[in-house]
Amino acid sequence: MNDSYHHGDLRRALIDAAVAAVAESGPAALSLRAVAKRAGVSHAAPAHHFGDKAGLLTAVAAEGFDRLADTLEAAWDDTGDFAAVGAAYVRFAIDHRPHFAVMFRPELLHGDDADLRRASGRSTDALHRGSGGGGDGFNPAAVAAWSLAHGFAELLLAGNFPQEVKDDPEAAFRAVGYATGLGLD
């Protein structure tokens, strides 16, 4: 039911157009009509697939959480320590900036969307994988690693760090990790 539209795959094309638009000028300046024009369809076409603007951004966020979960799981498989997973988190934020710019902004999304909850849950589970139980309880070490990586990524992308950090964010994040005890267990 999801593919072979008149357009080919308009849903996919609209998500890609939205990602490109967010990459250029952020989620606040995103216009459904501009996205539609970018995809070569009429101004009301997006509403049919996503309901409203928040619906489109929700689809972008869900895609982002799925890719983030993939990234984190791969980091666990490859290395298996918090520091490497944190570095993968930071790299994801840099490499998928438009997705990241939308994923943690609930006021722009439909928080009850099933696909968003599923994908977000995958990410949370992947983050807690190194700390015993599932992602539902409060695990200080996991929350610490998540907060550290997330805060570093947000502050980096917002431009709050000195040039030395911007030049090599991964090395800086490694140094930040050493400044805490997170790499040591």
Next chain:
Amino acid sequence: MNDSYHHGDLRRALIDAAVAAVAESGPAALSLRAVAKRAGVSHAAPAHHFGDKAGLLTAVAAEGFDRLADTLEAAWDDTGDFAAVGAAYVRFAIDHRPHFAVMFRPELLHGDDADLRRASGRSTDALHRGSGGGGDGFNPAAVAAWSLAHGFAELLLAGNFPQEVKDDPEAAFRAVGYATGLGLD
């Protein structure tokens, strides 16, 4: 030059109205016309004081950075360790949510505004006060503390933490601090 308008102090009233509006529905949904109506003036009055929408949000952000700097300086004076300053940072984000929701979103602000830069610099300096030199170089411990507190606050406000954390954020943040080595120097 800044007080005794026809209105009394319209600039202040508009900032307060903007903060209230952001508190209700976030910065993305903020409307200059709604802010003007809230303050009881015509729809174009805000433009005269702030230029445009980003100008109004810039004033809100600058006020936020000033208050944050005050908060952090008080925390240094009272206690003098990174953990307490981090806790003060988290409390600030909770207590001044509308300000915080705007302060780290450069795409909504005029990044070159003089007052914003001054206030933001005060906050950065206050954050680095416990780590030797000024706020311009890369100090891993300071960046770690900032990232941890900022990430914790963002994830908390975005609703990404379990209920146990939401119920008592400060206790949770203390536990997160213990999970790292940040409280130990």
Next chain:
DNA sequence: ACCCTGTCTTGACGGTGTCAAGATCTGCGC
């Protein structure tokens, strides 16, 4: 008295999200 500057209003313009209605295509039973 008079103008000048700062403050605010009025009116207009193009752009935006959303809704209702209609057009067009696709697959499927017959």
Next chain:
DNA sequence: GCGCAGATCTTGACACCGTCAAGACAGGGT
């Protein structure tokens, strides 16, 4: 083949929005 039902997309309209230009208005210095 054929026609119909439903999914897909377009068209047109509406209220709202940010921004700009022009004017109204007050107060102070000359």
